[in-house]
Amino acid sequence: MSELLLFNKPFNVLCQFTDEPEFRDQRQTLADFINQPGFYAAGRLDRDSEGLLLLTNDGKLQQHIANPKHKLPKTYLVQVEGDISKDAIRQLQQGVTLKDGLTRPAKARKIPEPKWLWPRNPPIRERKNIPTSWVELIITEGKNRQVRRMTAAVGFPTLRLIRTQIGDYQLKKLQPGESMLIKNS
Structure with missing residues (x-):
């Protein structure tokens, strides 16, 4: 069963689960807030942006949400x-x-x-x-x-x-x- 996670990404949080080695432990990532193995962001939000980020464990759903041709x-x-x-x-x-x-x-x-x-x-x-x-x-x-x-x-x-x-x-x-x-x- 596919699942979708709605997440309110805070300001100054990277839209990825890991950071570059030189910044590790200096910047917050999705891993600081989300403990859902197998979930990946469907699209992005810049570090200095806030609000709704969708994550899913379903690759097809992730592609549908993130792909600009669907014009969501x-x-x-x-x-x-x-x-x-x-x-x-x-x-x-x-x-x-x-x-x-x-x-x-x-x-x-x-x-x-x-x-x-x-x-x-x-x-x-x-x-x-x-x-x-x-x-x-x-x-x-x-x-x-x-x-x-x-x-x-x-x-x-x-x-x-x-x-x-x-x-x-x-x-x-x-x-x-x-x-x-x-x-x-």
Whole structure:
């Protein structure tokens, strides 16, 4: 029976079970939180990103989730530097030109700061004279560091990035470092 593990990856945790020998015992990995032999990440989240990571013991399911050709929508909450403009939101919705090509159009909207969100440790850097704002961004591809590069390309660098959903799987109330096992038939 295949199983799927929903994991809320904390900030500063590597999206792998082992680290390079020179960094061993210096950085946290998935092994610090997950003790499920035979489980592998279906996709990635950068070390400086937080939120939903799916792991499975089923190679076919892992491939289906991670493969960009299936275009599973991924939802992110993004805190950006500055008060994001309607024009920047429109650019995100239409697709943004990056060094490796044009992104697919995204669903993007400005949102209020989520009240349910846990504090980040360490906190983001704050500048007294520069406000921040929040965007919900839904993409259907997974270029390297895509969300960060998209917001930077429209003039609003990412300060904090939290993935809340992949396809039908949602983070829900999982706190950083918590996981939930789902059995698939």
